[in-house]
Amino acid sequence: MKSRPSAMTKSDGLPFLDDAAIRMFRVGKQFGEVSALKDISLAVHENDFVFVTGASGAGKSTLIRLLYLGETATEGYILVDGINLSRVTRRQVPWMRRKFGVIFQDFKLIPTRTVFENVALVLEVARLRPDEINERVCAVLERVGIADRAREYPPVLSGGEKQRVAVARAMVGEPKFILADEPTGSLDPDSAGRIFGLLEGAHQRGATIIIATHDNELIRAHSGPVIQLENGRMAMN
Numbered sequence: 074m075k076s077r078p079s080a081m082t083k084s085d086g087l088p089f090l091d092d093a094a095i096r097m098f099r100v101g102k103q104f105g106e107v108s109a110l111k112d113i114s115l116a117v118h119e120n121d122f123v124f125v126t127g128a129s130g131a132g133k134s135t136l137i138r139l140l141y142l143g144e145t146a147t148e149g150y151i152l153v154d155g156i157n158l159s160r161v162t163r164r165q166v167p168w169m170r171r172k173f174g175v176i177f178q179d180f181k182l183i184p185t186r187t188v189f190e191n192v193a194l195v196l197e198v199a200r201l202r203p204d205e206i207n208e209r210v211c212a213v214l215e216r217v218g219i220a221d222r223a224r225e226y227p228p229v230l231s232g233g234e235k236q237r238v239a240v241a242r243a244m245v246g247e248p249k250f251i252l253a254d255e256p257t258g259s260l261d262p263d264s265a266g267r268i269f270g271l272l273e274g275a276h277q278r279g280a281t282i283i284i285a286t287h288d289n290e291l292i293r294a295h296s297g298p299v300i301q302l303e304n305g306r307m308a309m310n
């Protein structure tokens with residue numbers, strides 16, 4: 074791992090010197106007239122397993138996007154490992170994003186690359202050696218149970234298979250944080266259970282997991298803090 078870019082300091086002059094892995098303070102996100110998030114303050118600690126829930130349009134995906142710098146907050150502060158995201162420069166964004174494995178609500182697999190290549194890309198960007206990339210990609214495809222589809226292209230895969238590729242891609246770099254946006258959204262209960270088991274495995278290996286879902290069954294069946302959003306605000310529960 075390269076050393077931390079010098080422009081960013083641990084405290085960044087902010088009043089939070091606690092050890093939260095993720096800290097949001099009075100965060101807001103406006104899309105023109107639409108307030109997607111309002112006054113969000115929360116802390117996520119290392120190796121937490123957190124659910125973000127709420128109705129469609131409540132702001133779950135937006136909250137996830139703010140964390141991996143897919144969007145920028147219009148109000149408040151977000152600290153990830155003590156780094157103020159509003160101070161991260163364009164050049165530092167890829168370095169910052171490597172902390173996160175993201176499972177997107179719409180998968181975002183590259184249709185013209187094979188399953189293997191989609192997953193390998195994460196490690197190529199991180200400049201790992203080809204033999205190490207090969208070893209790690211094969212191992213993770215095996216783990217998610219999709220190794221036999223490694224040479225296929227995403228358009229021929231079922232929804233559940235694409236979901237597993239998305240999980241493999243999020244895990245292959247062994248990121249500190251895994252952000253999963255509706256990871257079991259369109260799956261039957263067996264497939265959903267299997268995907269969830271993979272996320273639990275990553276959690277046991279030390280990752281901090283944040284799952285956005287409106288699946289209350291999933292939340293009821295597992296322990297962990299729940300962040301409930303209602304029209305972009307945190308609901309008191």
Ligand SMILES: Nc1ncnc2c1ncn2[C@@H]1O[C@H](COP(=O)(O)OP(=O)(O)OP(=O)(O)O)[C@@H](O)[C@H]1O
Nearest residue numbers: 104107108109128129130131132133134135136287
């Ligand atoms: N890029 C954007 N431009 C304009 N409005 C947006 C954008 N992204 C999100 N929004 C709006 O912000 C609000 C929150 O959207 P978001 O996608 O975060 O909700 P969600 O909780 O993930 O919903 P779902 O359960 O349907 O995935 C919605 O009103 C949405 O229309």
Ligand SMILES: [Mg+2]
Nearest residue numbers: 133134178254
């Ligand atoms: Mg969403």
